[in-house]
Amino acid sequence: MSTPELSQLIDSLPAGMVIVDPDILGAYRYDRANDPDAGTPLALVRPMTTEHVQTAVRWCAEAGVPITTRGAGTSLSGGSTAVDGAVMISTEKMRQLTIDTATRTAVAQPGMLNAEVKQAAADKGLWYPPDPSSFEICSIGGNVATNAGGLCCVKYGVTVDYVLGLEVVLADGRAMRVGGKQLKDSAGLPLTKMFVGSEGLLGIVTEVTLRLLPPQAAACTVVGSFPTVRAASEAVLAVTSQIRPAMLEFMDAASINAVEDMLKMGLNREAGALLVAQSDAPGPAGEAEVALIEEAFRQCGGDEVFSTSDPAESEAFTVARRMAIPAVEKLGALLLEDVGVPLPALPDLIDGVAAIAADNDVLISVIAHAGDGNTHPLIVHDPNDVDETARANRAFGQIMDLAISLGGTITGEHGVGRLKKGWLRDQVGDDVMDLMSTIKAALDPQGLLNPGVMLG
Template sequence: MVDVSSLIAALPDKTVVTDPDILAAYRQDRAADPTAGTPLALVRAQSTADVQTAVRWCAEHAVPIITRGAGTSLSGGATAVDGALMITTEKMRGVTIDTATRTAVCAPGMFNAEVKAAAAEHGLWYPPDPSSFEICTIGGNAATNAGGLCCVKYGVTVDYVLGLEVVLADGRAVRLGGKQLKDTAGLSLTRLFVGSEGLLGIITEVTVRLLPAQNAACTVVGIFPTVHDASKAVLAVTSQTRPAMLEFMDQTTIGAVEDMLAMGLDRTAGAMLIAQSDAPGPAGMAEIALIEQAFRDNRADEVFTTDDPDDGEAFTAARRAAIPAVERHGSLLLEDVGVPLPALPDLVDGVAAIAAAHDVTIAVIAHAGDGNTHPLIVFDPTDDDEARRAQSAFDEVMGLAVQMGGTITGEHGVGRLKKGWLPAQLGDDVMELTATIKNALDPQGLFNPGVLL
């Protein structure tokens, strides 16, 4: 085992942690990968300089590096590896709002919700909103190109990142982009690092663009007899407009959320759609009418519309609660597959067929407006046969998405849990190109070994 005494001496007091109990708490991320290793040590960086020192030490001693934010990864992207140094950016804090340029310069350890709140103090808005927005960090959001509920209209993290500071594998800190909204100088390296899952460098600062505060939203809820009807209604809406939100929950999810929140959801419903429009004035009224009609035309049993912000937030909270609610019923294998929108009904039907074929429960939630679904495979990890069937279903769902011209991950990242399916989606040439870029920027292969490649 490598002696970390020189690293401890090179960094501020208490920055390097070797306590076994603390290291054990950092072994796994939200994906709870059972194969997680034990890190050599943990570096709680408080500055870019701390990260640089740690990376240079790793390069000198050929020690692999795992980067971690808040540990909310759902793909195993921050899972510990035996003998690797784990660098966490959770203590790198601070955000500065620039109202003249409508930008926010964020330390990577800032929670998404904190950046939203800081922007709101100035009448501005940071749109990307993962369901874990209260506990996930901006650095992690940038590293995985996180999405969220409003992506159907407002886009994902990469659409808002204007600049980055990144520590490279040799310890250099480089600045990419800036506060300018238009910049075509050189290659688009900023976008290269967004979504790179820590393979190319460690993000130590993120500059994001902000929008004027969102208009008040009106919410439309549709209750459907089947998931197929609901998915057809999604197409009827998106073929005519892009609402501010269009979310999907199936019957299993509705029941689980009702168990947890007791808000009066209809457990007998086959599926529920939650849509919102934030268009102002007559345009908003027209969009709401369109959504209502699309729901009714596709066999909605009930359509409920409200402009009460508390009611709207209650339904949004129900959708955000879906994963922890379903998780109460067993361990989860979390899918993140997406397809072109016309294929959404076939994907939903296909997932149901896979669940039946393997005799497992698959709860389906979705950012339906952009075709990104989250089938949640529920299983008992102590039942070896059920665990095997769950894994087979997990693999088949990814295969189905690829077969439909879709993706194995719309927003969670490939991480360690899905990398086996990446070549099937990208093909040999793109995998080779990806490896070439990785090798050029990290020739020792130290950053996040086992992720993606």
């Protein structure tokens, strides 16, 4: 790549939008996954409009230069890791947002944070449900790319359930709209859903139309401590076999103690596991759900079982669960998993992770969106210890093998990215891999979009 060619890209966009300063480029090499194989971008483009994205993509298509797309850089699977010689397009400055109360929709550019969309909806008396633990710092574009979930998805679903329409820039620079503000649309193939969760392989999302709901009803929170993780996982099944709670979250002993070290809120350090559940059903129905959850917890060996309808107390336990990853991260570097299984297999998955930790002599803390079987094993290791790092990486693969063997998935909400692609074929099979490659080739024949992600 010669300097004049790159100068053409710089000249075609507003001043300062294309960045080649090595110090700035260095800050964009890694995402939250800290992939040790991260490269260095050829240039960084921070567009503000769809037209800016089109200009950059067209230049890359003509020059044959790969493109990596980045939102807020919170990917936990290496989905926005920089690639040597590629142009990185960061959507962080694409931050327009409008709320339409008549259609109960939000139209957001991808750089808007999840929390900002939630707040803007709330200001209009509406609610945007998807709530990743990183909701305060993750972007809507990244949520769409990975089909993000969160704490309340057991009852209210994940990102794809709220995306009504998209504007997408394709690999040749064309901008295409799919879907819209209508709730029902059966015209043609379901292309909107195809782009959600595609991790930037098929196009760059530049605008998202999101479905909003009326405000969530006030929730009552039920908390229970358990002597073992097995007992807690069996309590999860006892609840979900009868109702669909608004939230049902799991923390093991390591995460309980790490969070207590950070927040000092009086969590039971002797507990083997903690469950935090919520019901937002109104009136007598909610009272019945709370009673059912409490009874299920006790029947499965839970102690210190209690419920609260106090908003501040409820929020404190929700925050405790959200803080689990940064709290455990204080124990060492993390390899982060998000494997999921059908709910009946949840106890076997959690027991299996414990066995993998013992076999490899590494600390693995498990937290989970337990109500939908999506777990987050957090493998703690010292990156300066070569042997321990090797054992941690071995455990990383064994956990994905275990999830697949139990009929589950290698990723429930973080995406395949670069770190998990070696296990994707084992989960989906050769025919599905071939079909995905065919779709990718049809939309991106040069293979320029997010090379190395998922299929690369």
